[in-house]
Amino acid sequence: MSILSPEMSSFAPSSKKQKTTISKSDGPFFSDIGKIEYKPDAGPEQTLVFKHYNAKEVVMGRTMEDWLRFSVCFWHSFRGTGADAFGFPTIDRPWDDGTHSMENAKRRLRAAFEFFARLGNKYWTFHDRDIAPEGSTLAESNANLDEMVDLAYDLQRQKGVKLLWVTCNLFAHSRYMNGAATNPDAHVSIYAAAQVKKGLEIAHRLGAENFVFWGGREGYQSLLNTDIRAELDHMAAFFRMVVAYKHKIGFKGQLLIEPKAKEPTRHQYDYDVQTVMSFLHQYDLSQHFKINVEPNHTTLAGHPYEHDIQLASAYGFLGSVDANTGSPDLGWDTDQFPMDIRNCTVVMKIIMEQGGLSPGGLNFDAKVRRESVAVEDLFIAHIGAMDAFARGLRNAANIISDGHMKTALENRYTSWGSGLGARIKKGEATLEDCEKYIMQKGDPSHTSGKQEHFEAMLNYYL
Ligand code: XLS
Numbered sequence: 399m400s401i402l403s404p405e406m407s408s409f410a411p412s413s414k415k416q417k418t419t420i421s422k423s424d425g426p427f428f429s430d431i432g433k434i435e436y437k438p439d440a441g442p443e444q445t446l447v448f449k450h451y452n453a454k455e456v457v458m459g460r461t462m463e464d465w466l467r468f469s470v471c472f473w474h475s476f477r478g479t480g481a482d483a484f485g486f487p488t489i490d491r492p493w494d495d496g497t498h499s500m501e502n503a504k505r506r507l508r509a510a511f512e513f514f515a516r517l518g519n520k521y522w523t524f525h526d527r528d529i530a531p532e533g534s535t536l537a538e539s540n541a542n543l544d545e546m547v548d549l550a551y552d553l554q555r556q557k558g559v560k561l562l563w564v565t566c567n568l569f570a571h572s573r574y575m576n577g578a579a580t581n582p583d584a585h586v587s588i589y590a591a592a593q594v595k596k597g598l599e600i601a602h603r604l605g606a607e608n609f610v611f612w613g614g615r616e617g618y619q620s621l622l623n624t625d626i627r628a629e630l631d632h633m634a635a636f637f638r639m640v641v642a643y644k645h646k647i648g649f650k651g652q653l654l655i656e657p658k659a660k661e662p663t664r665h666q667y668d669y670d671v672q673t674v675m676s677f678l679h680q681y682d683l684s685q686h687f688k689i690n691v692e693p694n695h696t697t698l699a700g701h702p703y704e705h706d707i708q709l710a711s712a713y714g715f716l717g718s719v720d721a722n723t724g725s726p727d728l729g730w731d732t733d734q735f736p737m738d739i740r741n742c743t744v745v746m747k748i749i750m751e752q753g754g755l756s757p758g759g760l761n762f763d764a765k766v767r768r769e770s771v772a773v774e775d776l777f778i779a780h781i782g783a784m785d786a787f788a789r790g791l792r793n794a795a796n797i798i799s800d801g802h803m804k805t806a807l808e809n810r811y812t813s814w815g816s817g818l819g820a821r822i823k824k825g826e827a828t829l830e831d832c833e834k835y836i837m838q839k840g841d842p843s844h845t846s847g848k849q850e851h852f853e854a855m856l857n858y859y860l
């Protein structure tokens with residue numbers, strides 16, 4: 399069943415400027431809710447207060463705010479309508495009249511900054527086409543963007559909110575149906591490059607700390623009509639132009655690639671962290687990019703929740719996290735708010751062990767369910783996820799300061815610290831040395847992997 403209209407997704411860019419047809423309030427929109435406070439003694443039904451997230455509290459030498467670097471994403475929380483592939487919008491926001499007018503775009507942006515001030519997040523993220531309507535020419539789109547960026551610039555200063563990252567929407571418009579940087583038609587890739595040029599300029603103007611590339615339609619539906627090698631060569635050439643322009647304009651933000659295994663294409667080139675690292679090394683781009691990991695995408699790739707975060711961190715590629723979750727019983731990208739304490743704990747353990755995430759952060763690339771139609775649900779979702787991560791942070795700090803899990807992990811590898819193990823690691827041993835060793839020492843004994851011991855230890859801290 400296909401009943402999608404352009405309005406049906408938080409990613410669909412608006413096609414034209416239109417006149418406002420329904421008059422909507424100019425705000426304030428959240429005065430009933432007020433500023434969200436920290437009340438550690440609040441009961442289970444009080445979901446509009448923080449019970450764990452206490453921004454200025456110091457945990458292991460840094461404030462919670464600094465460790466967690468929470469960011470609200472504009473597209474889900476201020477463009478999302480609850481529409482899905484089977485149904486029309488369910489969510490009607492008091493700040494959105496449903497048109498593509500600049501007036502509506504400005505009201506949405508003001509509503510977002512009012513929300514940030516009440517929630518207390520210090521960062522936000524957006525796609526170029528989320529904040530400004532796409533015009534009928536690139537010049538018109540750019541002019542709309544400039545007008546909105548002026549407003550965003552002022553709002554950022556007024557509210558003390560910074561831009562974690564910006565990205566270009568290179569997947570929703572029909573011109574990108576066969577891909578953007580990997581499109582078989584060079585004309586389309588050139589359009590995408592021109593769009594990204596503007597994206598980098600606005601990122602620079604708004605002081606973005608990172609710039610994300612999610613290859614929405616960089617992949618294939620059929621190998622029969624696809625020259626994979628040519629497409630990946632083109633993607634690398636595209637990124638080389640990006641790096642050159644970034645340096646030319648003096649943009650200091652970190653470039654990030656966001657992996658996703660499938661959806662919308664059958665196979666996405668940036669499948670997972672290991673694939674992206676291999677692409678970056680293959681094309682000699684690894685010094686210019688890090689990775690933005692989204693756990694919902696990690697599970698789509700068939701890996702455990704924290705797998706890609708751990709892998710990226712192990713190789714120094716963990717740049718930022720799109721903090722969300724899928725439903726592991728489903729096979730698609732549901733972008734739910736992360737509420738699972740176990741997952742938040744293991745993620746924070748990895749982040750703390752690498753010394754933090756800055757200039758990246760925890761960006762809530764998450765949307766309220768289409769049934770959660772009340773404005774307060776938007777707050778409850780963010781507060782619940784921030785509290786879950788605050789608990790994860792406290793738990794991870796306890797795990798790290800106790801050191802038991804680290805010691806147990808290190809104990810599994812002690813044989814590599816001395817003798818022939820250490821010589822192999824240093825590249826000083828040969829296959830003949832290994833043969834001689836086994837002839838002398840015989841078979842290795844069976845050493846317990848102790849998985850249940852590790853699982854029980856983790857549960858102690860949850
Ligand atoms: C979609 C992606 C997208 C990127 C930014 O699945 O998560 O939201 O984060 O384009």
Ligand code: CA
Nearest residue numbers: 656692720763
């Ligand atoms: Ca994402």
Ligand code: CA
Nearest residue numbers: 692694731733
């Ligand atoms: Ca997603």
